[in-house]
Amino acid sequence: MALRRALHAKGLRYRVCAHPLPDLRRKIDIVFRPARVAVEVHGCFWHGCPEHHRRPSANSQYWRDKLARNINRDRQTRQQLEQAGWLLITVWEHDDVELATERIIGAVRARRP
Numbered sequence: 001m002a003l004r005r006a007l008h009a010k011g012l013r014y015r016v017c018a019h020p021l022p023d024l025r026r027k028i029d030i031v032f033r034p035a036r037v038a039v040e041v042h043g044c045f046w047h048g049c050p051e052h053h054r055r056p057s058a059n060s061q062y063w064r065d066k067l068a069r070n071i072n073r074d075r076q077t078r079q080q081l082e083q084a085g086w087l088l089i090t091v092w093e094h095d096d097v098e099l100a101t102e103r104i105i106g107a108v109r110a111r112r113p
Contacts, residue, residue, distance in 0.1 A: 002097045003097055003100055006101040007105070010101060012104075014032050015032075018031040018033075020086060021086075023080075026077055028077075028088075030104075035113075036087065037104070039088075040090050042091070043093050044094060047092075048067050052094060074090075087107055087111060089103065089104055
């Protein structure tokens, strides 16, 4: 929510939880359609943050498999979007909101038609 508020305060308008491609069965957190920029906000636990993720000790095989599926789905989503000419920006939950906002603004402005 903090990222969305910051983007809105800077004058950017976007779609939330939208399908950027008709064939993509996944929703993307923030979508800028005219610029073809998609933003995914990843949680450290659910997406296997290289810096902060720690696997639970209980039911470890389930969580190992679940994390592998999430990471694979994230990779497939990126490939599909890039093949269709989209830019996917990943923002981790621990990233600085202001830095992420500036990065997104730069990408959107550079790719606007």
